[in-house]
Amino acid sequence: MDYFFIIDFVQSLADGLLFGTTYALIGIGFTLIFGVMRKLNLAYGAAALAGTYVGLGLFLTFNAPPFVVFLASAIGAGLIGLVVYYCCFRFTPEAHPMASLLASVGMLLFLEEMMTHVSHGMPHPYPSVLSGATLELGDIWIRGDLLFVFGICVVAMALLFWLLYRTPLGLATRAVSQQPRAAQLCGIDSARVNALTFVIAGVLGGTAGAMTAAAVGILSPIIATGLTVKGLIVVVIGGLGSIPGAIIGGLLVGAAENIFLLLRGVTERDIYVMLLLFLFLTLRPGGLFGSAATRD
Amino acid sequence: MKLKSLITAGMISASALALSSAAFAADKTVRIVGFGASSGVVGIFGQNSGAAMSAAFEKINAEGGITLADGSKAMIETEYYDDRCNAEEGISVLRRIASTDALVAIGPTCSNVAEPLFGILQAKVDDAGDTGLQFPVFTDVAIKGGLAGISEWVFRNTPSEAKMYDDLFAWIRETYPDAKTIYGGVEEDFAHSRFTWYSVMKTAAEAHGFELVGEAQWLLNDTNFSNQARGMRRAEPDVVAISAHPFTSCGMLREMARQKIQPKVLVGLTSSSSLETLSGCANEAQGIIIPTSFAPVNDEAKAAAEAVAAKGGALDLHSAAAWENAMILRDVINAAGIEGTPDTLEADRRKIRDGLAALTTAHGLLGENKRMPDGEAVKPYVFVHAQGNAWEVVHNPGS
Structure with missing residues (x-):
């Protein structure tokens, strides 16, 4: 194993984890x-990307500074998330889960x-922020902008955990998640919680x-499909419904992508990522942190 | 008295008939349609082609339209059909066009649509055993080399990338004698990008003595290029050639800037000599050299660019071909003597096909285009490079 391969391996891993x-x-x-x-x-x-275009609009129209653009992207995606909720989920019949699923496919295409x-x-x-900055650790270069991305994402996750575990809204959200009927009996407005969940998820997206x-x-619209596919792979690997699972899954997919790219080239990279997905679906369908618990 | 009244009435009737015939002639129309990707992520190509066709036909109509076999004039009606850069939709669109009264179609946008689509046309004219569609197609955008050979009903007015890149690398060899090595970057999942790198750029570079020191591949919707750029950085190439469309070209150029990769010469894909690249990453693209068959370098080209801009489009090497195709078709139709009636539709289409096949030269915006026997074209071209927020001519091989 030569020196450059080890450097490349570590570099790919670092880039993948940061981007993950x-x-x-x-x-x-x-x-x-x-x-x-x-x-x-x-x-x-797609809603997440549409929100990003709201930020881009501010940038192109008013030459808004990066932080304003990022904030507008997050808020824009939150609001679009709310629209998606009302269009595709709020009024679709509970007894027909396919209705909301297909409505969301329609919204994706729209x-x-x-x-x-x-x-x-x-x-x-x-x-971009810190796009020219590089942290050089010997032959390993850590991109400043990716470190920034990593930092922002970690802060967003920390805020989410605070929201879920330290606020009345988080308590209500967890209650609806665990026992929606019991939560309603306790006076929690589940429709409001659902709507807020879409907003929070939109802000994260x-x-x-x-x-x-x-x-x-x-920014280009071609990113939308990639975000959707990657998001689904992440939740399958991490375990649908598990937030720690999504975090680990995201980092794992980011790292795996880059490592497969290094080892097998770009034409085979996605084959191996999909194989990973297939292995999880077959051998561990609940994902890494999937819970077997059910609810009413 | 009675006789005089009859003669007067007869004269009035004859005049009315003549007037109505004249009015009828002025109302005559023929349809020439366009098709390609006018929506989706490469929709801008179709939108520009549509605008160029529309502007060109408006100019032709303002100058009196086209001349039919009986000497009367007819106006050109046009419409643009969207195939979304999808092969199945492209085939369906062309079948639909062929079922209308359209005489000829200009399109498509994407090479991955053109290749299977040309396969549904009759391969050899007058081959009774071939039931393929008998409909002339005059391609403006789909640029992958050699596609016109698929059917004798296909003609293309796309530049010869093989010729352009061969000349470009000869010019680079002469202008930058210290440049010895080349590194290629290719968008692996796009037909045009792949073909141009593996069959055109790489071949031309090696033919002119450049040593290939590596290749990097990525996909159309990739967002991370650090692995690919790292290999490039280590190889320290003198020339970097990027065969990719604007989105990933910009991503790769930014990553190259981050990793401080500074080749002596940067070469780009023909399709990237557009506003998209400058809109996406003007700073990183500075100096990138691209051969193109259109630049507003003379009065006619400038006027065409302005007319297309007035229609909301932009004239580049692809849409300029749509403009030229409209003008070439006007001349072919005028010379062919078509009837322009529903009864003569098939015969008219055949006359247009034969007229296109008979051409050996055609007027283009940068000069004379050579028409080749296989339906392809060899067009004049210039080398442009990104300077500020515009493409400037860096070398004109024809001058």
Whole structure:
């Protein structure tokens, strides 16, 4: 094993783990919604990206500074998340889970088309932070912007945990997630909790979208499918409904992608990531942190 | 008196008939349609082509339209059909177009649509055993080399990338004599990018004495290029050639800047000499050299660019071909003597096909385009590089 291979391996691992935090945020969004409503929102990745375009709009129109752009992306995605909830989940019959699933597929296609239409499919520059900075540890280079992305994602996750475990809203969310009927009997408005969950998940998705665009330096609608697919892989590997699972899953997928890229090249990279997904579905369908517990 | 009244009435009737015939002639129309990707992530190509066609036909109509076999004039009606850069949709769109009164179609946008789509056309004209579609297609955008050979009903006005890159690497060899090595970067899952790197750029570079020191591959919607750029950094190439479309070209160029990769010469894919690249990453793209068959370097090209801009489009090497195709078709139709009636539709289409096949040269915005026997074109071209927020001509091989 030569020196350069070891350097490449460590570098790929580091890049993958840092970039994997964005996958983790997307995974958390999927898992949060599933955890509370037991429904999959397939429009989530597209909604996250649509929110990122709200931030981009501010950047292109008013030359807004990066932090304002990131914040607008997160808030925009939160609001679009709310629209997705009301359009696809709020009024679809509980007894027909396929209705909301297919409605979210429709919304995914609608949002993708809308973004493509508005942007004419063209890539647009998206502001980055620390894009020129590099932390050099011998032959290992850690990108400053990826460290920033990592930091923002960690802060977003910490805020989420605080929200879920230290606030009345979090208590209500966990109650609805565990026993929706019992929560309602205790006076918790489950529709309101569901709506807020979509907003919170949207904010996380918008942050992930903004950080993905900031890491590349440009935004294009073609990212939407990637965000959706990666998010789903992350939740399957981490365990649908588990937030720690989504975090570990995100980091694992980010690292695996880069390692497979190094070892097998770009044409085989996704084959191995999908194989990983297949192995989990077959051997551990609940994912790493999936719970066997059911609810009423 | 009675006779006089009859003669007067007859004259009035004859005049009315003549007037109505004239009005009828002025109302005559023929349809030439466009198709390609006008939505989806490469929709901008189709939108620009549509705008170019529309502007060109408007100009032709303003100048009196086209001349039919009986000497009367007809206006050109046009419409743009969207295939979303999808092969199945492209085939379905062309079948639909062929079932209308359209005489000829300009398109498609994507090479991955063009290749299977040309396969549904009759391969050899007059081959009774071949039941393929008999409909002329005059391609403007899909640039992958050699596709016109699939059917004798296909003609292309796309530049010859093989010729352009061969000249470009010869020019680089001469202009940068110290440059010895080349590193390639390719968007592996896009037909045009792959073909251009593996079959065109790489071949041309090696033919002109550049030593290939490595290749990096990525996919169309990749967002992380650090692995690929690392290999490039270690190889320390003099020339870097990127065969990718604007989104990933920009991603890779940014990663190269981050990793402080500074080749002596940066070469890009023909399709990247567009506003998209400058809109996505003008700073990182500074100096990238690209051969292109369109630049607003003369009065005619400037006027065409302005007319297309007025239609909301932008004239680049792809959409300029749509403009040229419209003008070439006007000349072919004028010379072919088509009837322009429903009864003569098939015969008219055949006349247009034969007219296109008979061309040996055609007027283009940068000069004369050579028409090749296999339906392909060899077009004049220039080398442009990104300077500030515009593409500037760095070398004109024709001058």
